[in-house]
Amino acid sequence: MADPPVLFSELFGSDPEDGDSTIRDPPLHPIFAWGLRPVGPTPAFPAACLAQLLAGGSRCAFSDDASDTVRLRPLPGLLVVKGMLCPCLQAALLDACVGLGYFATTENNQVMHFGPLPTPLHWVEDIYRALLPALADPPWLGRTPLFDQLIGNLYRPGQGIRPHxxxxxxxxxxxxxxxxxxxQMVFAPASPTESLPYLDGSSSSPVPAQSTTAVYLEPGDVLTLAGEARYQWTHAIPEAVSDRVDGEDRARGLRISLTLRRVHEWARTG
Known part of the structure; x- marks a missing residue:
């Protein structure tokens, strides 16, 4: 595994200068240079970091930062855990994507997988199981496996995804x-034709029209959507090269999202 300080620098760069009103470029992992291509020997998996996280301790075995992760609940059923994955675990996920051949060319911006998560990604389910105490919602309890479908999307600056x-x-x-x-990921009330029935078949009541809710996602953030947030709100990423956050323009960079879902039994056999 790369020396931790070097790895941190590769992921996050140096501290930006304060007082600069220009758009800031986000730091990037080296494999974001152009598509996901190996840039050297695959580092060892940071098992110590994962153990720390699953035990509820420091987020990184190579950092003195023992601060708690910040949990946001902007909407009913939406949980955002800011910075849940430390830089080492983020790098491990990116290296797994490289090893699996995801996004190997500049034309390939989406991958889809059905069935148990690939072996290099099995531990991601452990991350979500660690969140179960905070997810006392029925859909998460007793579900094995938690996920059996993965979709990965690669976004370049200026790209996004429509509300859905x-x-x-x-x-x-x-x-x-x-x-x-x-x-930024933007949530908006779903129209009657967009909203879905709940798991038990009951109809979801329309969410009153109101302003949208924007969530600024940063590297290592982990989200869960259940209940109202899953069925009654659309989510989207506007097409933009930067986002206005706290009065400043923050540049986007090449981004990967991994969305994890479980297929209904009726959809497997239908």
Missing amino acids: VDLARFEDGIGIVSLGGPC
Whole structure:
């Protein structure tokens, strides 16, 4: 594994100068240079960092930062855990994507996988199981495996995804991991034709029209969508090269999102 300080520098660069009103370029992992291509020997998996995280301790075995992760609940059923994955675990996920051949060419910006998560990504399910105490929602409890479908998307600056509700064929309880460059994800009330029935078949009541809710995603952020957030709100990433956050323009970089879902039994056999 790369020396931790070097790895941190590769992921996050040096501290930006304060007082600069220009758009700031986000730091990037080396494999973001152009597509996901190996840039050297694959580092050893940071097992110590994962153990620390699963034990509820420091987020990184190579950092003195023992501060708690910040948990945001902007909407009912939406949990955002800021910085849950330390730089070492972020790098491990990116290296796994390289090893699996994801995004190997500049034309390939999406991958899809059905069935148990690939072996290099099995530990991502452990991350979500560590969140179960905070996810007392019925869809997460007793579910084995938690996920059996993965979609990975690669976004370049200026690219996004239109407002949508995930398809009905997927169960309640969806996970998203954000890697690489930052971006804003925007939530808006779904129209009657966009909203979906709940897992038990009951109809979801329309969410009153109101302003949208924006969540600024940064490297290592982990999200869960369940209940109202999953069925009654659309989520989208606007097409933009930067986002206005706290009064400043923050440049986007190459970003990867990993969305984890579970297929309904009826959708497997139908």
